[in-house]
Amino acid sequence: MGVKMDLQTVLLLPVHLLVWLYSLLTFLPWYFITGAQEKNVLAKRNKAKSTSGQPEGPYRSIDRFDSLAQMDFAGKDTLDKLFNHAAERYGPNHCLGTRQVLCEENEPQPSGKVFKKLILGDYKWITYEEMDVIVSHFGSGLAALGQQPKSTIAIFCETRAEWMITAQSCFRRNFPLVTFYGTLGEEAVAYGLNECGVTHVVTSVELLETKLKNVLPQIPNLKHIIYVENKTVSTAGYPEGIQLHSMEAVQKLGAKPEHLNLEIVKPKPADLAVIMYTSGSTGRPKGVMIVHSNLIAGMTGQCERIPGLGPKDTYIAYLPLAHVLEMTAEISCVTYGCRIGYSSPQTLSDQSTKIKRGSKGDSSVLKPTLMAAVPEIMDRINKNVMCKVQEMSFVQRTLFRLAYNYKLDQIKKGYDAPLCNALFKKVRGLLGGNVRMMLSGGAPLSSATQRFMNICFCCPVGQGYGLTETCGAGTITEVADYSTGRVGAPLICCEIKLRDWAEGGYTRKDHPNPRGEILIGGPNVTMGYYRKDGSLNDDFYVDESGQRWFCTGDVGEVHSDGCLQIVDRKKDLVKLQAGEYVSLGKVESALKNCALIDNICAYANSDQNYVISFVVPNQKKLTTMADQKGIKGTWEEICQHPVMEMEVLREIKVVATSSKLQRFEIPVKVGLSPEPWTPETGLVTDAFKLKRKELKNHYLHDIERMYGGK
Template identity: 85%
Template structure:
């Protein structure tokens, strides 16, 4: 029998024996010393209940069942008070950190494209006390330039320390902040600036030159532009009615005694804090109206789900600050005394696109303990690591898979595998090696990717559900909850209930669990959309108790322990010619598990009887398959080759059958896109949600081809 074994299997017999002996000998000490039994009880406990005992809800956390929480620190009921409190407690501790650019160079790729590569220095920090000085001076300078309390001021800028300094300056002086994504198109930004009638705008030199300059003549109310970079900008070619200032010059203006000593008008909880323009996945961006008490309630709920949050934590900030997830995360970190180190998706790791080979990415230098991410980024990490595993030699690959599968079985039972964690040390180092918790939001996270992060990065992943309209707060899974595919119980600041959606076939009488459209209510629910009549907006309503509610358009299923699972989205539903309903989001979520796919958009016309798809293929996997098939050429030629389309379609069908998609849900035709979808292309939002309208217009020719019109 042994003679028939291959060499790798033979070599691994002692490993299997060692793991078995280790598990037997170490389980009982580990079980009791780590409190595994109490963690398992927490994982299995009832986490939320219906306050009326009815299947539709409302459901509340059992940790705050009688009344909803709206404040974590007594009396700190506005954002400026939270910042004052943080400065008082953590004055000389590090607060905001930024890496200096030591050098940059252009690197030409094999395909002729030129990438800018950076070498960055160590993080340079400012303390809470130093940040307060900057906040005071900048706010005072804005007031000296004519910015008035309760009048809006806009920020159109990348995520960086100056963004947070601007925000805290505005919160302190009751200047409502209007936020725009840095990737938003020029016309959308001009629309928002005109809708809010802002006179002052904070931006970066790059965005000013590349995006704003051409549309400034269309924004008549704008009088002052402040750019955050430490350099000079030529004012040639700008409208004479607009004054352009550096942030440093505004701070110097504000530091003058006659300006610094002016009376400050502080906000009250019901004052407007932010008008947050959405990224516009369904058309023209809408400004969500958020008051101080909304944000404080939402953060109170979010922070309760992050155990031990405090001065020992370091948070890496790289998601857009114009997104509610990142904004609330950073304000919470400042409130609790955490360090915030700034980064970007292009400099996050040693392998990131802007990091020069051989130099260090931001995670390696910062070694964060906390990190927020959208599923798209986690999916990329997963596929990159697993791709490298396939390149290992037979013994290494077998060892990795053995450790991975062993730990997977342990995690499914609610346990850990400390011995295996040694093998994942190199993988953990991709994010610095110290991450103790990750928070995922913005879109559903696949079970496979969640398990990968649990196993390889040795940390829990808190999957959250919330919207801009609810200040990013809704639900978050508890650290002890080792289930996958769910978004947890309601936060202590809010409650949710279900509403039947007959057209989609979801009702609160469904078995085994009630299902329906998710409605979220509580003090974190915002006041509506800017310049939209509340009474005519069906998305928001106030109940008989005076509580604000938001109708999310997402469909959820409530499990017996009170945790929520997102199962569908109303806006993604398309009725085919034969009468079948197809949830495009469900199809996409399922097919992202395909190894050949990095991203996918399913599409269907109601006058057709089948689904088609656009796919961004995994370059390494598809190129390897092309080599096997004897297909050579550029990446674009490989993607456009009909044989490669058929191979990807074959793989899609195999995966679809495995996960039991209905026949009519499986795409019949596919178009392969050689270009990835990034926020810069305008085809996805900054949270990497698909912009269906833009994708449809972009691939209109291919849609017609796949539906047989061309």
């Protein structure tokens, strides 16, 4: 074995020598041509500082230190004005695109399940001019059906062009839009519709028939249901008094002269634009009230961190539009003249679950330049690519690792490796090959996954931090910042300060950097929760200067350059029987780096002295390990086998030790889940955040088993 390794080392010497010579000959020309020196200066500069001079803040961006930004375009202080500006400026340009479904096929699986596979055509586009007309007609049609200004209207629909058309129609006519995730449960949707007193709802046929129809008797105020597809839906089984309309029929109604000329009551900056129901990780969904000026301020801050945003950009839209990250990203793209191509997690790439083998996924056809993603999706891409690398020949695998490690070393110094980029062309092609910037939000992104995306997709990955309550705006890392594990400096629309959390051991006097609960203040902070009593709005307050603040419940650390790092969450902290505090989020973040794990939930009872965990294992890796151990059976049987639990636990301990977790933080027992956790299962939110209460109820039997319960 030693002789073989020595021979391999000798064979690789010419490759190492070639890389060294290339670096020597090209570094100086590349350094000056690409402006690497200026980028390094930007990366290392102070990005924010305390306005009070105190460690708790408030911290503001150096780029907008004297006052917070409220709008990007002078006089465009409501969302309808932003869209009118875009329609006038970018009229003939492509705006929204949707792929045509050419055919569907049922593909039987070895397990007996049948998967639906799609063969899709090219993107079909509508221009800004065409969208302007559609928005006008649909808004008039809604008014003709009795929708009143300042009265709420709901959208319960998947991410698609019709969602954005509906939103712009409502913004134009001052109809506050109530949004629900497509994966939200029936009872939660009924609760939200009743709380807002909605009379009109826009939905898809699938959600109408599988979810909404079941709870219609519980929603007495609802009068009109508009479904987005152009088809006929049977009215059988619907309560009396509810009318069904297709979106096209409503547009035709609105195009009639007598309806098109109905008076438009234009919104004001302080008018309600959206009530966004979160699919929160605990309890009933809460409707966050967002006025026009909130959204415009938040988007102003976000767009400032995306250099060169404009008509040359193509954005791929596949995250839930009922999530503030996706909604603000798409409205921003429309404002700046980008084109938006619609997709879904099931059709995103050539390897996606609904794409027929041999046909093209949406990224390959669209070739986007901009993309937003949640860490869960980036982690999946990372693990899938690395699994493919393991299947390569020794020479291919060695060359890949050599290029990967060389570029990793360069990126850590703030440089690039153009020669290596050619070797990652195939990986980059998974997302179309043209992505120039990715934005990650919704949860912390691991340093390993961020570096993987930097290296293999040859683009910066901006980590963002924000909440629905702050219009998704808080911080975003600058493109020039090549550090990992941080979420950047405050955006130009807001400021951040820290509040001591003594119970968790976080204070502004901590060394080397101040730490504490993160408070976000600025014009992007929303108006609170809809129709809630005062006790549930305690997380919002107004200071002596009239500025609104939101107390996030997240714990942050502010670095010396003004950048924020998320280090904990108050609700994730559990005190063990012996008095040690365990941050469940910290444990999960560290253990997600384990190759055997696709997802993990750490759990601890305060009356116990150890942590346990539930794991969604990587099917390919665990099956291979089972074969090596001589364990046969179905996937469910493999996951339930005690030997496999012990093997996963052994791997967990190795990763936990390398991640420097304390002994009491390392899970002592593990349960393996054969089913992945998706928003459809109700165990994670649409942003793939863990729903701890639902997970606890789902695995109650396992908890009792692992804690030795009766």
